[in-house]
Amino acid sequence: MSSFFSYLITGISLGSIYALIALGYTMVYGIAKMLNFAHGDVIMIGGYIVFTAVSTLGWSSGLGIFGAIFCGILGCLLLGVLVEKVAYKPLRNAPSLAVLITAIGVSYLLQNIALLIFGSNPKNFSSVVMFDGFSIGKVRISGETVVTIAVSVLIMIGLTLFVNHTKSGMAMLAVSEDKGAAQLMGVNVNRTISLTFAIGSALAGVASILLCSTYPLLSPYTGAMPGIKAFTAAVFGGIGSIPGAMIGGVILGVIESLSKAYISSQFSDAIVFGVLIIVLLVKPTGIMGKKLNEKV
Amino acid sequence: MKKVLSMVLAVLFVLTAFVSCGKGNETPAVSGEGNNAATEATLLLGGIGPLTGPAASYGQAVKDGAQLAVDEINAAGGVNGMKLELNFQDDEHDAEKSVNAYNALMDAGMKLLIGTVTSNPCVAVAAEAAEDNVFLLTPSGSAVECIKNDNAFRICFSDPNQGIGAADYIAENAVAEKIAVIYNSSDVYSQGIYEKFNAEAAEKNLTIVAAEAFTKDSATDFSVQLQKIKDSGADLLFLPIYYQEAALILEQASKLGLDVKYFGCDGLDGIIDQLGADKAALAEGVMLLTPFAADADDEKTQKFTAAYKAAYNDAIPTQFAADGYDAIYTVKAAIEKAGITDANISASDLCDALVKAMVEITVDGVTGEMTWDASGEPEKTPKAMVIKDGSYSAM
Amino acid sequence: MKKALSISRKAGDRYITYLLLIVIFVGVQSFLNSGAASRSFKGLLIPTCAYILAAMALNLVVGVSGELSLGQAGFMCVGAFVGSLFSLLTEATIANPLIRFPLALLLGGVVAGIFGFLIGIPVLRLRGDYLAIVTLAFGEIIKTIFNNLYIASDDTGLRIAFSVDAFNEKPLAGNATYYIKGAQGINGTPQDSTFAICMIVLLIAAVIMLNFMDSKQGRAVMAARDNRIAAEAMGVNVTRAKMTAFVMSAFFGGVAGVLYSHNLNSLIATKFDYNLSILILVFVVLGGMNKMRGVMISTTVLYILPEVLRALKDYRMLIYAIVLIVMMLLTNSKSVRAFAEKVTGALKPKKKNQTGGAE
Helix, strand or coil: CHHHHHHHHHHHHHHHHHHHHHHHHHHHHHHHCCCCCCHHHHHHHHHHHHHHHHHHCCCCCCHHHHHHHHHHHHHHHHHHHHHHHHHHHHHCCCCHHHHHHHHHHHHHHHHHHHHHHHCCCCEECCCCCCCCEEEECCEEEEHHHHHHHHHHHHHHHHHHHHHHHCHHHHHHHHHHHCHHHHHHCCCCHHHHHHHHHHHHHHHHHHHHHHHHHHCCEECCCCCHHHHHHHHHHHHHHCCCCHHHHHHHHHHHHHHHHHHHHHCCCCCHHHHHHHHHHHHHHHCCCCCCCCCCCCCC | CHHHHHHHHHHHHHHHHHHHHHHHHHHHHHHHHHHHHHHCCEEEEEEEECCCCCCHHHHHHHHHHHHHHHHHHHHCCCECCEEEEEEEEECCCCHHHHHHHHHHHHHHCCCEEEECCCHHHHHHHHHHHHHHCCCEEECCCCCHHHHCCCCEEECCCCHHHHHHHHHHHHHHCCCCCEEEEEEECCCHHHHHHHHHHHHHHHHCCCEEEEEEEECHHHCCCCHHHHHHHHHHCCCEEEECCCHHHHHHHHHHHHHHCCCCEEEECHHHCCHHHHHCHHHHHHHCCCEEEECCCCCCCCHHHHHHHHHHHHHCCCCCCCHHHHHHHHHHHHHHHHHHHHCCCCCCCCHHHHHHHHHHHHCCCEEEECCEEEEECCCCCEECCCEEEEEECCEEEEC | CCCCCCCCCCHHHHHHHHHHHHHHHHHHHHHHHHCCCCHHHHHHHHHHHHHHHHHHHHHHHHHHCCCCCCCHHHHHHHHHHHHHHHHHHHCCCCCCHHHHHHHHHHHHHHHHHHHHHHHHHHHCCCCHHHHHHHHHHHHHHHHHHHHCCEEEEECCEEEEECCCHHHHHCCCCCCCEEEEEHHHCEECCCCCCCHHHHHHHHHHHHHHHHHHHHCHHHHHHHHHHHCHHHHHHCCCCHHHHHHHHHHHHHHHHHHHHHHHHCCCCEECHHHHCHHHHHHHHHHHHHCCCCCHHHHHHHHHHHHHHHHHHHHHHHHHHHHHHHHHHHHHHHHHCHHHHHHHHHHHHHHHHHCCCCCCCCC
8 A cells, every 4th residue: 555655656756757747737738738748858958958047056954955946947038038039939820830830940940059058967966955854664755756746736826816916827827718808908929929938938937957866867958858748737737727637747757657557668658658548538638628619 | 932932042141152152161271181191091980879869978079089099090191101190970869860961971072980079870881881882980889780791890989889888787796686677668778788788787697676777758757766676675776878968867866865876888888977076976886898988997098097187178088089090090000900001092092991990900999999890880898897986097 | 831731632632642662662762773772772761661651640749640659669570570470371371472471461460450440549638738648658558568478389289478487487399489589579580571562552542541541531630630529519420440550559569560560580578568668759850740741751850861971970879869959949840930930921822732842
């Protein structure tokens, strides 16, 4: 039985990382209606920024850590805004697939920039989480897990409050409902979408720190797979829904962990995707997704 | 149509811009070296391996190791009066791209091939090289099929060889009885070793109590596999994988409080540096069968490690770099044995001569003293190492 | 999106595509026969053809049906493995590759088509990005299954397993041969793909696909893409039409996989991951969805680009990424489009439809 709980904790820990990344994904998707395939790579860049600050510049204690975290988040935010301005903004009126392809181009670009600067050999990231975690009976919960879960929940609540109760947030809601109508009501659509990207990228910065602290192997391709898994998680929970991303991420992590434990570690990827397909067939817009009303 | 037109224009525009600027950068460099090339014959060696993509670190290490050897040989006057030049192409660890790279090298006038670095692409390229009768020496392509043709040889051990070797070592030295394995089921190398290890372990009456897999898509979290291994009561964990994932496994196992011995193959070499100074203690007691360890105390290795660090920004050579380094010196020995002095020899004639020479030479490389038979498999003994006080020492 | 897509296609337009393919075939073939072609050129022909076919097939789903599919690599995977397995098993019995290879192509295509049908049933109930993620999921599942598939033969007959342990528990008896060996994949597929066969397959595929796009079913799909509700109100059986396009796409994806696998001595399942699906999607979108000729051109350009860029060494993939972004911006950004319209607008009165130029 204690094994079961430890598998469950592993799943939740893994899932909360997916959830954290999925929050950024879903935020951008909900408002800009684009799949930002470069999100995972922004995370990877964030990881390298923090790594450089901690390991190369030696900001490894006390205030230094906070400085590194701040730099990582700020770096991701600036990068996200830059990418949005250069690569996505000119395509605002283009078909959504065109932006998707540009995002893929940006993803390749970021990977190759990191490869040129930092080389192909993975770096060992030192965890910035200072808290050691605790044990309940035989089940051990690491500090990273606790922090990740706490941070994801806080961000989820913060985002929900922001979107529903601030002027900018409500502008986002309006843009996500109907761009044209929002513009007529005096919402600056362009600025709202740029703001969304800024927030989404800052979230990527937070995710990068926790991802790399939990799995301290940092290579130019670190962001790619978590990016895809988080995309899956976001769809699973109902893409565009903030609590949905959280729930989707955690469930995905738990399924992955339990299928490795009880069915087959070789086939766990297939099982996760199989469950996803079944869920989407039963509930075609994800767990928390809104029902699509077609306008005639 | 307008879109297509503008797209083609865009491509042409960008291409000319970049290619011409790329050429612009290259021209002075080429003409600078051109003076030497005009007076001395240069033998063009081709190299193929992943320089981009998730496997890039392996290809880059081989490239760096091989380039170091080429530079050393050229500085010492070359081989039989010929200078060597290494043209190393990226294949992204993909068979199709690898064949493309091979074709590009053939167009460039490659005389023999060092590569490819990874197994699956190597099998595809080996078929092409056999058809063209081009000499192929793979530094690290460990799958059996890489060298099934007469023109192909390798520096590293084959996968089955490592799997059997590991099982035999564990059984003969009574290292452990209850064994658990974590392997990468999406990787040719790892799966190849595991397959033979599993078969050999059964023959030697070792019990495999848990065999857990992971794939390249889920290669970050191993807690579940480790928990299962903990529950299985294994006393040794066999890791036929590369050092990157192994570093994560060691870290997660220590968090979980898993108390087992660790045993690995040549892929684990590099784990101490991967873990970094503050976590290197996790690797204490890890045993591995490897032909190379960067901090071995023999003179050859020390010289190589020092030269490598000086050339590449203090990077510590891995077994891949050592394989690449040895590959170049092996080629040198074979060329000298065959008495080839004409750098304009056709690749096919060179291949015939080198295949004959390969079985006659003995190379005392950084991965051990090697001889070859006609099968292309190197004859050398793996060293059983154990990590003690943050460095490798013989067991 | 809505305005650019013309529902009716002139038959003449189709013949231009066929003619183009034939001209390319004759031109390239005579270049090959002249002996002046470099190794790289020859080596790139077959993979390029395979990717063109895969991209044309995906275009049926993405361009014609307007659904985002991220699972094309899965169908290629099925085709590649089934085709290769067939060729390996029958290498001794059907010695003539000109008989064996068409059979392999057909078999690979049909099996992939069956997969497409089975997957299509659930998938086509979904919309937009949900459909995209489910196709991605199926692609990954197919990849995982083939990555763990073992097929070998021994004295007791053909043995299939999903883990290598099965062969260790009950070893292969007597004269054993591995055909598919898990992660190590298939080795030694006979290299039956030739440029001529590829071009013939491409031509046949183009005839079938373009005829489909002009048929009642094809128009129904396009009508549903532009406005599903209006199409349904007009009595179009949208699901059936979409299914036809989806299965056809899977079939040709499978055929592309067979072409691909019979050009390589070794093949592994991990090649067919979502990255490959995305790459093919890039070909389609950049080719200007719904335009077969555009897809052919963009696939050729984008596939050959990294090979041309080899001279740039370490900066190769970086430049490739930049080119991709720049191309996307140039073709889709408003200001550039206005500029292109100005240029072509000057030529417009002379021609009825502007098909020249680009090709």
